[in-house]
Structure formats: C-alpha cells, structure tokens
Amino acid sequence: MILTVTLNTALDITYRTTALTPHATNRVAEVAERPGGKGLNVARVLSALGHETVVTGFAGGRTGDALRELLAAEGGPSDALVPITGTTRRTIAVVDETTGDTTQLNEPGPTVTPAEWASFLTSYEGLAARAEAVALCGSLPPGIHVGAYAELVRLARGANRPVLLDTSGEPLRRGIAARPDLVKPNADELARLTGSREPLRATRDARRRGGRAVIASLGAAGLLAATPDGSWRAAPPKAVRGNPTGAGDSAVAGLLSGLVERLPWPDRLARAVALSTATVLAPAAGEFDREAYAELLPRVTVTEQAP
C-alpha cells in the first residue's frame, strides 16, 4: 500500500463559462466537483496505475462530507482522512471556453486544532508502518506548525519507510532538513529554497540540504534528477500544449510507483515524464490520457548528467 498525505484537502469545483467577464455577472454553464488537494491527485494516478493507495489528511464540514462521498464513489484510493470540526476549503477553477484560460480561486483552509493534529499523528504512525512508501503533498492549513512535514518525514524514516516530500516555502525548507528520500520541487520552489535559478546547481544544493534524491520539475522541459546513483535529465519527445493542472502530481505518482516497483532511476524518470505529459494532454484537469501515456513512455529521452 502507498500512503499519500494531504493536510489541506479541497473540494475542487470547476465552472465552465462561455467567457469570464470580470466585474460583471457571469452565468456558469456547467459545474463539476471532485476531491482535491495534491496528495489526493497523486493517489488517484497511483490507483489508476494499479497500486493500492490510502489517502489521509483532514476533512470536515459539508465540503469535507462532499469530498469523502465523491472519493468513495471513485472507487480508487481508500479514505483514511481524519475528521475535523473546521470546514474543508473549496477551490474554484473558472474555465473560460472562449480563450481556454482558467481563473483559479482558492479558499483558505480550515484551522486544525492541536487535538486534531495529535489525533492525525496517531493515525499516521499506524498507516505509515504498513506503507511501502509515503508521499507528503501540498500546503499546510492554518493551525499546523511549520515544521509539520519535518515531523512526518522523521516518523516515516523512523519506521523505515521511503518518504517523498512535495511542498514549498518554509515547510519545504524545514522538511528537507529532516532528510526525506525524495523531494520534487518545481523550478520556482527550488530557486526560493536555494537562491539559484541554475537547475543543476540548485538541485545538487537541495541534496546537500537533506534531500536524498531531488527531482526538479522544469515544466515542459521535463525533469532533472540528482540522486545518490547519479544525475539525469528526462524530457518528453516534444513540448505539448494543454492544461498543466495536476502534471506535477502525476510526476510524483510516477516516481512513487517506480520506487515501490524498484525500477532503475532512468525508468522511474521516464514514467514520471510520460505521466505528467499525458496529464497536460488530457481534456479533464488532473486526469491523464492513458493512450498518450502508453505512446509517450518509450519516447521519453533520459540523459545522464556529468557528476
């Protein structure tokens, strides 16, 4: 079983409008809802790849109930979310069908109490002990201490479980110091962490800060990996156009599945790039196009970098 943690889950709502006119009244043509937050997206892709997955984190209020109901209806990842008295946030993606652009509105998360955090930790320790791998994904909701991911990394490492961290800002800075097995920052997050915009230098710097393997996502250019076994660049056969929402989460799912299947690094990276590109190509945000994935996988180029 692979465990994914989403402390700041969300009910993701998509509104389709013919055109979004700011400062006016807009009729929404179509409404769709689904369980959201990075770790839930990662779990959905892992589940589609045939891995047993469990999601944990927090859910509360009417939106939390809706999220859990939709998650159960998907029939993929198992629900081990911890109930809270606060209300799970909503995110609203307003898709302008004329331009294809998306305007995103993200509510702040609910405040998690110290008792709820303690209850989560107990549940997490039990789940992590049974997991083949653990992924810690996304932002922290209010009320949770900034070193929370560092704490979760240490608990996973204490139980001898490989742990991946995908977050940003201060939670990333603190979390990486607790020595996670994998870190997957994007170029901006990496630059903020290390102060360097030169990807190879920044990736290696992030390793010195504690990441055992650091896999930087460089958008359409693919991935750059610095690992104990060497450094690689992995690139899709060509740049594609589409909706990049969830592409990073699909890359995380590719890396995690490759890890538990004990694939060599070049194969893990090829899978991550193919999944992430197939996500950009899918019509629905955050889904991946299975045919595109199968077609792309053998065509990803993985090049070893000089040490």
Added chain:
Amino acid sequence: MILTVTLNTALDITYRTTALTPHATNRVAEVAERPGGKGLNVARVLSALGHETVVTGFAGGRTGDALRELLAAEGGPSDALVPITGTTRRTIAVVDETTGDTTQLNEPGPTVTPAEWASFLTSYEGLAARAEAVALCGSLPPGIHVGAYAELVRLARGANRPVLLDTSGEPLRRGIAARPDLVKPNADELARLTGSREPLRATRDARRRGGRAVIASLGAAGLLAATPDGSWRAAPPKAVRGNPTGAGDSAVAGLLSGLVERLPWPDRLARAVALSTATVLAPAAGEFDREAYAELLPRVTVTEQAP
C-alpha cells in the same frame, strides 16, 4: 404574515480578495455564506422591519441544507421551503478590495420535477391563504414552466390576497397578464417588456398589460409608480455610491410592508426609496443601514405626476 416565494434560492457566497487577477491563481482572504435569492432578501428586510414573514420555494442537496441551517440561525423569516432531490445553486460574488468591484458567478439552478412542483403548489395554496400579502421573486429554475408565476398570481388572487411580482423576461410577460396587484420591474426589464425606454410611458403600458400598480426602479434616480390612485416619482435626497446588490429587494420589502400597513402611496414609495438607498450604503451586500434609513426616510421627495 407576509409570504415570499423564491423558486430559485441560492447559497450566496462572498469571496474577498485583495485583487482579482483573471487567468491566474487568486487566494481568497475571507469567505462568507448566507441564504440567497430575491425572495429571501425581501423576507430578511421585512423581518428587520418587524413583520412576521415566511419564505417558501425549493431547497435541496448539501447547499440546500447549508442554506436552511443559515436561515434558521438568522432567527428572522420562517422556513417553509419545499425539499427537492436536486441541489440548490451557489452564487459567488468575488469582491476585489483594490477596486471595490464585484465579479459575480451564478451556477444554474437545480431541475425541479413535476412532482416537486405539484408538492410546492399544495404547500403554497395553504400558506397564501394565511398571508396578508404574497411576493413572487426572481428567476425560475430549470424544469418549471414559464407560466409558473402566472399560476401563482392567479392562486393568490383566487384567495383574495394581494400579490407582488418581481421577475423578468417571459415569466414577467406571462405573470403580468394574470393581473398581479404590484409589479416592480427595473428600467431594463420594463424596456424589454414594453419596448419603450421612456419610463412613464413604459410604466403605464405595463399597467395596461395587467399590472394593477407598476413601480419601476430607476436605479439611483429612485422609483416611478403608476397606480390606480395616481402616478408618482420618489427620489432619494442625493445619489449615493455603494453596492447596489439587494437594493431592489429592499424596495420590494418597503412596498409590501407599506401595503400591509395600509400606508398611502407616497409613504410606501418614500419607505421603498429610503430602504433601497440605505441598502446601497450598507457595508455588507443586501443588508440595509438602519441609521441611514431613519435619516433618509423624511428626506425622500415624492412628486405626483400629471395623469
């Protein structure tokens, strides 16, 4: 008791953002929710004026549950909403704190089944028979026939109850032909109904189409009334700046309360204009500023128009 009908209720959500940037990710600083739809706003103002009010219409799904819970917590109007299997729509008002502008996103309403409409009609007949006055407010959700308001006007008139209609488009055109006691279109709705942009002519034309009294709201310029007892213009002491959301609903509440209190027309119109202006001045959308109302009421000018 005054009965207000809102067939297309909504959970009104307000998002405050420092600035809304289209086609980008926006953090919402503050989220507020309240029961919405025109008839609910009218009832809230009537209740604040000391009138016993009952709201009916439809509510369903999680958003319908949230709406009813918030309505009960307000402690104002009584809830006689009819449950449906569909889900009550959300409306989202995104307030840009830099410019003060609002971008509105309105979900489509739930589809109401013929059985649900029949169940509403039974409940409505019972409530209308006990009401001092009935207000029919807002748009029709999908599934309800376009002559629905005409049907509700006829039922109220059959029970000898004064009935006010505040809607637009084809439902207004059909509803007015059923001879409601009051109609309150705004300038645009009136122009669409009558083909005339000249307010006095259009208001009188609307009377010929069946409205016993027609009160046109002319935005910051106040109201223009054509009634069996004469025609009047009522104007606030000066144009005010603020959020016009709910100003029309406050005017309806002013007209209805004046009707059941048997005030002469000039007093009803002065009350409607003062309430509506005090709503534009209130910091929260759809509320009215009580102090401003008391201060404005004696200063509204009501001028009789030549027959």
